[in-house]
Amino acid sequence: MFTMNKELIYDTDICYQQAEEKAAQYFQSLLTQVQQKTFVSVLTKDIQSWKHNHIHRYSSLTFFARKKERTGYYNHIRWLDYTGKLDPYLDRSISYIFMRDLGKALDSPDTQKRIRQVVDYLKNQLTQPIKTEMFSLAGMYRWGQKERIESTIIWLINKLKTVSEIIPKGMDAENAQRKLIKIIGGVVMHVTEEMDKEISPEERSRKLDEAIRLGYSYGLTYPFIDDLLDAKVLSEEEKKQYSNLIRTTLITGTVPELGEWAFAIEDMIRPIHVELREAFEYIKDHQRPDTRKSFFEQSFVFFHSQEVDREKNLSNPNYSNQELYLPIILKSSFSRLIARSVISAPEDEGFDNRTFFYGIYNQLADDFTDMFNDWEDGAVTPYTYYLKYHQKRKDLINPFELYWTVIANLIHNVYHSDLKTCEVILDRAINSLKRFKERMGTEKYNDVMRLFASGVPKFNRLIQKMVRKAADVDFFDKLLRDHVITMMKNERKEQDEFSNTIESVRDQMNRLLPIPKVEFHDSIIEAANYSLEGDGKRLRPIITWVMGVNAYGFHPQAMVPLLKSLEYMHTASLIFDDLPSQDNASTRRGRPTLHQTYNAAIAELSGIFLIQKATEEQASLDQFDAKTVLQLIQYSSRVTESMCMGQAMDLESKGKPMTLEQLNTMCFYKTGIAFEASLIMPAILAQVEEAEMTALKNFARHAGIAFQIKDDLLDVEGDRVLLGKPIGIDAENNRSTFVSILGPEGARKAMWEHYCLAIEALQDVPRNITFLRHLLNYIVNRER
Known part of the structure; x- marks a missing residue:
C-alpha cells in the first residue's frame, strides 16, 4: 500500500475488509433465501395482489390509442395526460427515484408529502406549452x-x-x-x-x-x-x-x-x-472535517470494488459465488452512498442501510439488460458467467433467481412489506423485462427465459403472463433516459451535418467570390479581391444558402448572385470599419487590413465598389419574380442604411459612456441587421407569410446581439492566433462594449439571455430550423 497522508487517517485494508464483511453477511442472507427459493411463494402472493391494478381489458379503440402512445417523448406525455394516467405514472416514477437515489422509505408521511409536491410540480411543467x-x-x-x-x-x-x-x-x-x-x-x-x-x-x-x-x-x-x-x-x-x-x-x-x-x-x-x-x-x-474521512473511505471502497470486478476474466472457470457478488454489492451501494457524502450530509443510518441493501437490485437489473453487450466485450458479470459455466458449475447461483430474491428481501425485510414499495418495485421489475423483450425480440427473450427461469417454472409462467399482459408499469426516468440519449445522438449527427454544411458552402463561396479583372480599374478589383480572399467565416451567405435551398427549395445555382452580394456587402463594411478614420485596425482575417496593404483611398473606393457589386448581383436574380427581386433590392438598401447608422453611432460613442439600450440598438444596426438580411432576403424571394418574417427578424435580432457580445468577450479573453486579429482593440479605442458596461460575467449572462430569446423565436418558424439552432450554438461557443 501507499504511504498515507496525515490528513487522511484511514487504513485501506481495514476499510475495505470491513465493507466486504458487511457485504458477505448480506450475501449469505440472500444465498440462504435463494437456495430455499422463499421468493417464489412470497412474490407469487405479492404479484397476485399487484396484478389487479395492472391487468385490464381493452377495447379496440384503447388498443389503437396504446399503439399511439409510444411515438415519442412528448406524444407519450400527452397521451398519459389525455387518458388520466399521467398522475399515477409520475407518482410511481418519483417514488422510485426517492427510494433509489435518495434512500427514502416510502411509508414515511414526510416522504409521501414531498413526493406529492414533486409530482404536482413536474406534472405542471410537463403539461405546459413547450417553450x-x-x-x-x-x-x-x-x-x-x-x-x-x-x-x-x-x-x-x-x-x-x-x-x-x-x-x-x-x-x-x-x-x-x-x-x-x-x-x-x-x-x-x-x-x-x-x-x-x-x-x-x-x-x-x-x-x-x-x-x-x-x-x-x-x-x-x-x-x-x-x-x-x-x-x-x-x-x-x-x-x-x-x-x-x-x-x-x-x-x-x-x-x-x-x-x-x-x-x-x-x-x-x-x-x-x-x-x-x-x-x-x-x-x-x-468536505467538512468531520465527513472527509468517511467520503474518502467510501470512495476507496467504490473504486477498489470496481477494480476487483474489472480484473476478472471470463476464461477463468473458478470464481466462487462470493467473488462474483461481493464486489457488485459494494460498488452498487457505495456509488450511491458517495452521492450523499460528497455533499457532507449528516449521517443517516436509515439511508445508509437502505442504500446498502438496495444497490445490488439495480446492478442485477442493469447487468441483465446489458448481458449480451457484456458477453461480446468479454466482461464478467453474474449473467455472462452463468451463461458460460452453468452446465459445468452446479454450485453457481442463478443470477435471475437471486434478482427475485433481492426483490422479495427488499419488499419484506428492508421496507417492511410496505404496499407502496411493493407496488413500485414490482412495476419496475416487470417493466424491465418488457423493455428487454421489446429490444431483444420474442424469440431471443424466450431463449433467455428458458435458461434463467428454468428452476422455477411455475413462478416463471406467472412472470411471463405479467410481461405479456400488465399495463401501466412504465417509468418517467426510462422515458427521459431514452429521450436524452436520442437527443444527444441527434445533436451529434446534426452538429456533424452543420459543420459539413458550413465547410461545404464556405468552400463554394471562396471559389465564387473573386471578381474577374478588367483592364480599366484593375487595382480596385485587385484590392477588393484581397479583402475577399481573407479567412472569412462566410456566415451570412451560408445562412442564406441553407434557408434558400433547404428551407424554401430553391435551386442552388439560382441563389449564387444573392450569396455573393451578401459577402460583398459584409466585406465592404469591414473595409470601412478598419479605416484610419474609423477603427484604424491593423489586422483583419489573419492578415494586414486593406488600407495597410494599399492605402486609405484605395480601401474606400474598394468598399464602394463592393457595395455596387452587391447591388449588381442582386439585380441578376433572374430566376425569380421581377417585382419580388425589386422588393429584395429595396430591403437591401435599407439594410445598408441601417449599417451606416450603426457605424456612425459607434464612431460617435468613442470615448463616451453608452447605456445598455443604446449599445443594443447600435449593435443591432451594426451586426444584427446583417444576420436579419441573410434570413429575410431568401424569405422575400420565397414570399413567406408576414408572421414567419417577424419570427425570423426576432431570431436575427437576438442572434446578432449574442454574436456581438461574444465578439466583445473574445476581444478581452480570446486567442489572438485563433481570432486572426489583435485583442484589446475595444479598450484601446475607448469604446463602450457589453463587457465594459456589464463586466465579463454580466456580458456572458446577457449573451445567454439573447441566446434563449433567439431559440424561443424559432418556435414561431414553421419549418425545419435545426441549422439555425446549431448556428446559435456556434455563435456562443466559437473561439474566433
Missing part, C-alpha cells in the same frame, strides 16, 4: 435564471462542452455524458431535499451552485475513470498505470503528476487528468 426543451442549453439556462444561478449554468455548459471535446474516441460519448448529467441531477436532488424549508433565496442559490459543481466533480469519475478503464482505449499496462494514479489520489488525498506516457496517449490523457485534478480539489475543499 424551450427542458434539457436543452436554453432550458438549462432558463432554470438557472429561475434559481438565480445563471453563472453556475454558464460554467456547467462550458464544462460539458469540455467533456464532450476530450472524451476519447472509442468510448460511448452520449452515454458517458448522460451518466454525468444524471449524477449532477442526483447530487442536486440530495441537496434540495436536505434544504431547510425556511432557507433564504440567497442561501438556496449558494447551495445549488455548490451542488452542481460537486455533482459535476463526482460525476466525472464515470466517463473519465469507470468508462475509460472499461473501454478498449488504453492497453492493459496503461490501464494499470492510470488506475494507480486514481488509487494514489484516494489514499494520499493528493493528485499525483501524470508521469510518462506514450506520446499519443499522453496527448489524450493530459486534459482528462487536468479536469479530474480540478474536480478532486473542489470536492476535497468542500
Whole structure:
C-alpha cells in the first residue's frame, strides 16, 4: 500500500475488509433465501395482489390509442395526460427515484408529502406549452435564471462542452455524458431535499451552485475513470498505470503528476487528468472535517470494488459465488452512498442501510439488460458467467433467481412489506423485462427465459403472463433516459451535418467570390479581391444558402448572385470599419487590413465598389419574380442604411459612456441587421407569410446581439492566433462594449439571455430550423 497522508487517517485494508464483511453477511442472507427459493411463494402472493391494478381489458379503440402512445417523448406525455394516467405514472416514477437515489422509505408521511409536491410540480411543467426543451442549453439556462444561478449554468455548459471535446474516441460519448448529467441531477436532488424549508433565496442559490459543481466533480469519475478503464482505449499496462494514479489520489488525498506516457496517449490523457485534478480539489475543499474521512473511505471502497470486478476474466472457470457478488454489492451501494457524502450530509443510518441493501437490485437489473453487450466485450458479470459455466458449475447461483430474491428481501425485510414499495418495485421489475423483450425480440427473450427461469417454472409462467399482459408499469426516468440519449445522438449527427454544411458552402463561396479583372480599374478589383480572399467565416451567405435551398427549395445555382452580394456587402463594411478614420485596425482575417496593404483611398473606393457589386448581383436574380427581386433590392438598401447608422453611432460613442439600450440598438444596426438580411432576403424571394418574417427578424435580432457580445468577450479573453486579429482593440479605442458596461460575467449572462430569446423565436418558424439552432450554438461557443 501507499504511504498515507496525515490528513487522511484511514487504513485501506481495514476499510475495505470491513465493507466486504458487511457485504458477505448480506450475501449469505440472500444465498440462504435463494437456495430455499422463499421468493417464489412470497412474490407469487405479492404479484397476485399487484396484478389487479395492472391487468385490464381493452377495447379496440384503447388498443389503437396504446399503439399511439409510444411515438415519442412528448406524444407519450400527452397521451398519459389525455387518458388520466399521467398522475399515477409520475407518482410511481418519483417514488422510485426517492427510494433509489435518495434512500427514502416510502411509508414515511414526510416522504409521501414531498413526493406529492414533486409530482404536482413536474406534472405542471410537463403539461405546459413547450417553450424551450427542458434539457436543452436554453432550458438549462432558463432554470438557472429561475434559481438565480445563471453563472453556475454558464460554467456547467462550458464544462460539458469540455467533456464532450476530450472524451476519447472509442468510448460511448452520449452515454458517458448522460451518466454525468444524471449524477449532477442526483447530487442536486440530495441537496434540495436536505434544504431547510425556511432557507433564504440567497442561501438556496449558494447551495445549488455548490451542488452542481460537486455533482459535476463526482460525476466525472464515470466517463473519465469507470468508462475509460472499461473501454478498449488504453492497453492493459496503461490501464494499470492510470488506475494507480486514481488509487494514489484516494489514499494520499493528493493528485499525483501524470508521469510518462506514450506520446499519443499522453496527448489524450493530459486534459482528462487536468479536469479530474480540478474536480478532486473542489470536492476535497468542500468536505467538512468531520465527513472527509468517511467520503474518502467510501470512495476507496467504490473504486477498489470496481477494480476487483474489472480484473476478472471470463476464461477463468473458478470464481466462487462470493467473488462474483461481493464486489457488485459494494460498488452498487457505495456509488450511491458517495452521492450523499460528497455533499457532507449528516449521517443517516436509515439511508445508509437502505442504500446498502438496495444497490445490488439495480446492478442485477442493469447487468441483465446489458448481458449480451457484456458477453461480446468479454466482461464478467453474474449473467455472462452463468451463461458460460452453468452446465459445468452446479454450485453457481442463478443470477435471475437471486434478482427475485433481492426483490422479495427488499419488499419484506428492508421496507417492511410496505404496499407502496411493493407496488413500485414490482412495476419496475416487470417493466424491465418488457423493455428487454421489446429490444431483444420474442424469440431471443424466450431463449433467455428458458435458461434463467428454468428452476422455477411455475413462478416463471406467472412472470411471463405479467410481461405479456400488465399495463401501466412504465417509468418517467426510462422515458427521459431514452429521450436524452436520442437527443444527444441527434445533436451529434446534426452538429456533424452543420459543420459539413458550413465547410461545404464556405468552400463554394471562396471559389465564387473573386471578381474577374478588367483592364480599366484593375487595382480596385485587385484590392477588393484581397479583402475577399481573407479567412472569412462566410456566415451570412451560408445562412442564406441553407434557408434558400433547404428551407424554401430553391435551386442552388439560382441563389449564387444573392450569396455573393451578401459577402460583398459584409466585406465592404469591414473595409470601412478598419479605416484610419474609423477603427484604424491593423489586422483583419489573419492578415494586414486593406488600407495597410494599399492605402486609405484605395480601401474606400474598394468598399464602394463592393457595395455596387452587391447591388449588381442582386439585380441578376433572374430566376425569380421581377417585382419580388425589386422588393429584395429595396430591403437591401435599407439594410445598408441601417449599417451606416450603426457605424456612425459607434464612431460617435468613442470615448463616451453608452447605456445598455443604446449599445443594443447600435449593435443591432451594426451586426444584427446583417444576420436579419441573410434570413429575410431568401424569405422575400420565397414570399413567406408576414408572421414567419417577424419570427425570423426576432431570431436575427437576438442572434446578432449574442454574436456581438461574444465578439466583445473574445476581444478581452480570446486567442489572438485563433481570432486572426489583435485583442484589446475595444479598450484601446475607448469604446463602450457589453463587457465594459456589464463586466465579463454580466456580458456572458446577457449573451445567454439573447441566446434563449433567439431559440424561443424559432418556435414561431414553421419549418425545419435545426441549422439555425446549431448556428446559435456556434455563435456562443466559437473561439474566433
